[in-house]
Amino acid sequence: MPTARTARPAGSRRTSQSGGPAAKRTAAPRPRALTSRATILLAVFVVLALAYTYPIRIYLQQESQIAQLERAQAEQRAAIAATAKDLEKWRDPEYVRIQARKDLYYVRPGEAPLLVIDDPAGAARDADQKAPAAVPDRWYDTLWHSVQAANAEPSN
Template sequence: MSARTAILALVLSALALAYAYPVRTYFGQRAEIEALEAQQAAQRDRISVLEAERAKWEDDEYVATQARIHLLLVRPGEKPLIIISDPEGAAKDAGEPYEEPAPDAGNWYEELWSSVDGADGAG
């Protein structure tokens, strides 16, 4: 190997080492910029969803509907209908005796599995 080749190799390796850190920094910053742009796009989407929700609440009919659903408010002249989820209390209010439901053989998934086992054994 000649002296010129050795000096050229030394200069090229020095240049490669000199440019390695800035190039790595550049790619790291590009990745960070792309991540921040994606985050901004997600925030813009969230803002548009919230603005649409706010626009709904500016409509008087929407507010009245939400009040009817969540606060159980009714308009004058309407009769409210409240569904009771307590079967024993509902039977007592209706003046009928409460009958305990028959015990299940199991949960729905146990019934499903037993039908799969039965079908497998029948074949």
């Protein structure tokens, strides 16, 4: 009965380093970089990423709109508060009297109104002003004087 060592074909046997025939090398299968499972898993991840991109973009856009509207609302609340404070001042009759005297130059009965205009530049300009220049004649006066002057010339 032949043994397992003797049953090998001659070309696939190992030989000793003592100068026998060279051993035939067989190529071992190389593992592929991406297996089919890894490729499918990668494709699923890409599809999921693309599917979630649009809703996330919409969500972020809506968050930015909400923040902008909240800022505008806070500004409006501040403007309303300032207007309410101003309205409270106008409800005071003494404040209304002060504003009428200051802005509209109102006076109480029996008071003499006096308005002081502080314009040093205008006063200096008025002090240096000479007599007003003579107003030029109107055009029809000039025309009539020229007709009279032509009529007064002696004829030769």
